[in-house]
Amino acid sequence: MKNLGKLQAVLQDNHMLGNKELRKSNRSIHSNEEGRDSSRLQAELFGNDAVIIEGDNLGSPHEEELSEGAATRAFLDGCERQEGQPLKQRLLVVANRLPVSAVRRGEDSWQLEISVGGLVSALLGVKEFDARWIGWAGVNVPDEIGQKALTKALAEKRCIPVFLDEEIVHQYYNGYCNNILWPLFHYLGLPQEDRLATTRSFQSQFDAYKRANQMFADVVNQHYEEGDVVWCHDYHLMFLPKCLKEYNSNMKVGWFLHTPFPSSEIHRTLPSRSELLRSVLAADLVGFHTYDYARHFVSACTRILGLEGTPEGVEDQGKLTRVAAFPIGIDSDRFVRALEIPQVQEHMKELKERFAGRKVMLGVDRLDMIKGIPQKILAFEKFLEENPNWRDKVVLLQIAVPTRTDVPEYQKLTSQVHEIVGRINGRFGTLTAVPIHHLDRSLDFHALCALYAVTDVALVTSLRDGMNLVSYEFVACQASKKGVLILSEFAGAAQSLGAGAILVNPWNITEVAASIGYALNMPADEREKRHQHNFMYVTTHTSQEWAATFVSELNDTIVEAQLRTRQVPPLLPMKEAVDRYLESNNRLLILGFNATLTEPLGALGRRGGQIREMELKLHPDLKEPLKKLSDDPKTTIVVLSGSDRAVLDENFGDFHMWLAAENGMFLRLTTGEWMTTMPENLNMEWVDSVKHVFEYFTERTPRSHFELRETSLVWNYKYADVEFGRLQARDMLQHLWTGPISNASVDVVQGSRSVEVRAVGVTKGAAIDRILGEIVHNKGLKAPIDYVLCIGHFLPKDEDVYTFFEPELPSEAPSTPRATVTNSVTPPMPKFSAGKGGSKSFRLNKQRSMSTLEKKANNQGSSTNAAWRPTWRDRMSLHEGSSVLDLKGDNYFSCSVGRKRSSARYLLGSSDDVVTLLKELAEHNSLIHSTSPDPSVSSTV
Numbered sequence: 048m049k050n051l052g053k054l055q056a057v058l059q060d061n062h063m064l065g066n067k068e069l070r071k072s073n074r075s076i077h078s079n080e081e082g083r084d085s086s087r088l089q090a091e092l093f094g095n096d097a098v099i100i101e102g103d104n105l106g107s108p109h110e111e112e113l114s115e116g117a118a119t120r121a122f123l124d125g126c127e128r129q130e131g132q133p134l135k136q137r138l139l140v141v142a143n144r145l146p147v148s149a150v151r152r153g154e155d156s157w158q159l160e161i162s163v164g165g166l167v168s169a170l171l172g173v174k175e176f177d178a179r180w181i182g183w184a185g186v187n188v189p190d191e192i193g194q195k196a197l198t199k200a201l202a203e204k205r206c207i208p209v210f211l212d213e214e215i216v217h218q219y220y221n222g223y224c225n226n227i228l229w230p231l232f233h234y235l236g237l238p239q240e241d242r243l244a245t246t247r248s249f250q251s252q253f254d255a256y257k258r259a260n261q262m263f264a265d266v267v268n269q270h271y272e273e274g275d276v277v278w279c280h281d282y283h284l285m286f287l288p289k290c291l292k293e294y295n296s297n298m299k300v301g302w303f304l305h306t307p308f309p310s311s312e313i314h315r316t317l318p319s320r321s322e323l324l325r326s327v328l329a330a331d332l333v334g335f336h337t338y339d340y341a342r343h344f345v346s347a348c349t350r351i352l353g354l355e356g357t358p359e360g361v362e363d364q365g366k367l368t369r370v371a372a373f374p375i376g377i378d379s380d381r382f383v384r385a386l387e388i389p390q391v392q393e394h395m396k397e398l399k400e401r402f403a404g405r406k407v408m409l410g411v412d413r414l415d416m417i418k419g420i421p422q423k424i425l426a427f428e429k430f431l432e433e434n435p436n437w438r439d440k441v442v443l444l445q446i447a448v449p450t451r452t453d454v455p456e457y458q459k460l461t462s463q464v465h466e467i468v469g470r471i472n473g474r475f476g477t478l479t480a481v482p483i484h485h486l487d488r489s490l491d492f493h494a495l496c497a498l499y500a501v502t503d504v505a506l507v508t509s510l511r512d513g514m515n516l517v518s519y520e521f522v523a524c525q526a527s528k529k530g531v532l533i534l535s536e537f538a539g540a541a542q543s544l545g546a547g548a549i550l551v552n553p554w555n556i557t558e559v560a561a562s563i564g565y566a567l568n569m570p571a572d573e574r575e576k577r578h579q580h581n582f583m584y585v586t587t588h589t590s591q592e593w594a595a596t597f598v599s600e601l602n603d604t605i606v607e608a609q610l611r612t613r614q615v616p617p618l619l620p621m622k623e624a625v626d627r628y629l630e631s632n633n634r635l636l637i638l639g640f641n642a643t644l645t646e647p648l649g650a651l652g653r654r655g656g657q658i659r660e661m662e663l664k665l666h667p668d669l670k671e672p673l674k675k676l677s678d679d680p681k682t683t684i685v686v687l688s689g690s691d692r693a694v695l696d697e698n699f700g701d702f703h704m705w706l707a708a709e710n711g712m713f714l715r716l717t718t719g720e721w722m723t724t725m726p727e728n729l730n731m732e733w734v735d736s737v738k739h740v741f742e743y744f745t746e747r748t749p750r751s752h753f754e755l756r757e758t759s760l761v762w763n764y765k766y767a768d769v770e771f772g773r774l775q776a777r778d779m780l781q782h783l784w785t786g787p788i789s790n791a792s793v794d795v796v797q798g799s800r801s802v803e804v805r806a807v808g809v810t811k812g813a814a815i816d817r818i819l820g821e822i823v824h825n826k827g828l829k830a831p832i833d834y835v836l837c838i839g840h841f842l843p844k845d846e847d848v849y850t851f852f853e854p855e856l857p858s859e860a861p862s863t864p865r866a867t868v869t870n871s872v873t874p875p876m877p878k879f880s881a882g883k884g885g886s887k888s889f890r891l892n893k894q895r896s897m898s899t900l901e902k903k904a905n906n907q908g909s910s911t912n913a914a915w916r917p918t919w920r921d922r923m924s925l926h927e928g929s930s931v932l933d934l935k936g937d938n939y940f941s942c943s944v945g946r947k948r949s950s951a952r953y954l955l956g957s958s959d960d961v962v963t964l965l966k967e968l969a970e971h972n973s974l975i976h977s978t979s980p981d982p983s984v985s986s987t988v
């Protein structure tokens with residue numbers, strides 16, 4: 048009753064005629080009765096045992112009780128209270144702001160007040176977990192006594208403080224968070240006059256941001272127990288997932304953004320764009336309010352970081368970060384129940400009397416530029432202007448909670464709003480009434496519920512808003528009145544309440560003014576229908592459900608990731624691979640080219656489409672080791688690539704090695720001529736139709752290109768816009784599968800940024816058999832091959848090359864636990880061949896009819912005229928001599944470069960690791976040669 052009187056008085060007097068006086072009077076009311084209000088509010092939010100905590104209540108604790116240990120004990124006390132109930136999952140909620148802000152009352156005396164904001168409201172509704180909240184108490188506490196007392200006071204509320212000093216708050220919170228990220232994520236840009244200053248101070252603010260995040264991480268680490276779920280919140284803590292995972296990679300880490308995530312075009316303007324994205328991606332699960340925000344985030348990761356976006360999330364070399372939408376809700380029961388409380392009913396009664404004969408319109412916002420308060424008020428002015436009959440029949444109550452008051456932009460906004468309200472009240476007010484009642488303060492829970500319940504039209508005009516819980520709370524309190532919600536289409540809530548609300552573009556003042564008229568005149572049956580729709584949503588999509596879904600999804604994600612990790616090959620044991628190489632006498636190295644022997648794309652900055660990136664070039668650091676290795680008579684090297692002959696000639700022509708171009712369809716020893724190994728029945732009649740399709744898509748996909756090879760065509764969109772490229776690829780696949788070549792004997796192979804069409808059955812694994820046959824024949828094998836190293840960034844279709852050697856190994860070979868293509872019965876070892884010609888399946892290129900491409904190649908003077916030799920396996924049966932392979936069980940190292948889903952035995956991260964490996968092999972080898980001048984090696988392949 049008294050409260051309502053106070054509220055009424057404020058509403059009545061607050062005509063924006065003297066803002067300074069108003070703020071003063073609000074403050075004095077606040078401080079006189081704040082204690083009681085806050086106390087009640089805390090009891091509401093925290094349960095009945097919640098009281099204002101002052102230092103005096105703490106008694107005179109001795110040293111130990113004030114320590115961190117005492118705080119921890121206090122948390123445990125909280126847990127013990129739950130005895131007899133099923134054990135709840137421990138949840139560490141980490142957010143910039145604690146649900147309470149601390150106000151110092153003495154050296155060791157603190158008062159805790161509820162923090163205002165949607166994040167706090169929503170998370171306080173989460174009851175299913177054994178939760179602790181880690182965050183900043185909104186105050187600088189430089190002294191130890193103060194810190195200890197506050198830690199203890201907060202512990203009783205299961206809160207753990209992170210102490211940030213003034214300078215860091217200034218740079219991190221006011222600066223980087225609220226002056227850079229907040230406006231950017233809400234599409235507001237930076238204020239013109241601030242732009243340069245912000246650009247200059249950017250780096251120091253970002254450094255402070257990282258430091259602050261590390262401080263949060265340190266506190267989490269102190270309190271973390273194995274099995275805890277750590278849930279990081281919001282744009283303040285984008286660096287936290289990375290810090291936490293660096294500390295403990297097994298920690299279950301989720302991150303949730305409460306604001307919008309903007310289009311990648313906005314995000315890419317941030318100087319720290321990549322670092323922030325990468326840090327967030329360290330989390331196991333990343334959540335957003337809406338599908339659109341999640342989509343923007345994935346798109347930023349693909350466009351800015353060049354990573355793979357999948358329907359599940361973002362993939363980086365086989366590591367998946369799950370990304371999904373988890374729309375937040377409110378604790379709707381709490382609002383519905385509140386309306387039964389006598390005090391609230393009393394409030395409602397008095398408000399109704401106070402505004403009898405007038406329709407009540409309501410705005411409840413933090414005084415933030417994203418909330419579109421000036422736009423709302425201007426639209427209301429326009430409505431009054433155009434509808435004089437409504438002027439004395441409607442009132443707008445605007446609650447504008449002060450927020451981030453140290454940031455200059457917010458200070459400017461306050462003056463701007465006060466000025467507009469003053470002008471409109473001056474224009475349309477009378478001696479007894481004004482059209483706008485503007486309140487620069489927050490209300491307690493009961494007053495807020497009463498206001499929601501008596502409102503006829505709620506007006507939410509956010510220019511952008513992550514969700515906007517005020518709209519939900521209004522709906523929850525409208526069961527009897529069934530008022531109308533006018534809602535900005537730029538609030539996340541528009542996705543969930545859009546059908547029942549009147550959606551508006553807040554920038555369109557005319558539209559908002561018209562919607563006010565429509566809402567005020569809406570017939571009861573339409574109001575009823577719209578309300579029911581929204582009420583159903585709000586009461587079924589609660590904050591409890593939101594948190595439970597997020598945490599259970601996080602748990603599932605971790606189990607799935609563990610399963611996936613089990614399938615990832617282990618890293619190549621570099622030392623073992625080198626040692627065994629040195630011990631062996633007849634080694635075979637099979638090396639891919641693209642992304643294996645080339646420089647990693649990242650090293651070039653992945654600007655995309657740069658001409659120097661498009662040409663495949665041997666990694667400069669590989670020239671020397673490759674030279675040494677290929678000159679060693681005990682080592683045979685085969686470069687096995689999808690590239691055509693010209694590319695391999697250009698890059699490897701000067702080495703002494705075998706080149707297998709176009710997935711092994713062409714082969715030559717660099718001292719000899721190219722020969723073809725194409726199967727005789729290889730049908731190439733489909734080439735022209737495919738070429739036609741590829742030309743069509745290349746023309747329509749900027750920065751894509753295609754290569755016409757002898758036996759395949761490859762369309763590559765690596766440098767095109769990733770999303771557009773992917774859409775085009777999907778479309779292209781449709782054309783290929785359903786178009787003129789649908790019945791041709793081709794394989795359509797989809798790469799991560801390419802589409803390749805090749806004759807059916809052409810794979811590197813199929814080719815290696817024939818290649819080895821040729822090598823064996825060419826050189827004459829005097830001793831078995833006793834070491835094979837096969838490394839590549841091969842398409843899944845070509846991974847049969849890794850498994851080619853697997854059946855040759857004894858069944859107890861120390862292979863990876865992953866499934867490999869092995870025969871159930873180990874076949875006989877291949878036998879050494881004398882090399883007679885005459886395979887049944889393959890014969891001379893010249894002897895079969897030539898395809899268009901082949902004719903073209905011949906016309907260009909390619910020397911594809913050498914004879915085809917029988918395959919290795921063909922010759923196995925021809926000769927019953929010694930074994931071709933003797934890998935001694937584990938002298939076989941198949942190794943995928945950068946592809947974690949692979950049937951190779953081992954993994955290397957990138958071609959930089961290939962450089963390291965080949966250097967090691969070359970250097971140690973020359974060392975051995977220099978120390979043993981007479982190597983007793985006679986056998987070569």
Ligand SMILES: O=P(O)(O)OC[C@H]1O[C@H](O[C@H]2O[C@H](CO)[C@@H](O)[C@H](O)[C@H]2O)[C@H](O)[C@@H](O)[C@@H]1O
Nearest residue numbers: 144164165166281305306375512513514515516
């Ligand atoms: O802590 P402050 O700087 O005072 O700001 C208050 C909160 O504002 C933002 O709230 C957002 O979260 C709501 C719940 O998810 C959502 O409905 C709303 O649209 C957002 O603006 C901010 O994201 C929080 O971190 C702040 O605590």
Ligand SMILES: O=c1ccn([C@@H]2O[C@H](COP(=O)(O)OP(=O)(O)O)[C@@H](O)[C@H]2O)c(=O)[nH]1
Nearest residue numbers: 163164165166168413448489490515516517
């Ligand atoms: O005087 C007030 C005004 C608002 N709120 C609460 O502040 C939150 C605002 O959340 P919203 O999601 O609408 O926006 P945010 O402020 O988080 O951007 C809501 O839960 C309101 O109940 C409050 O407690 N007292």
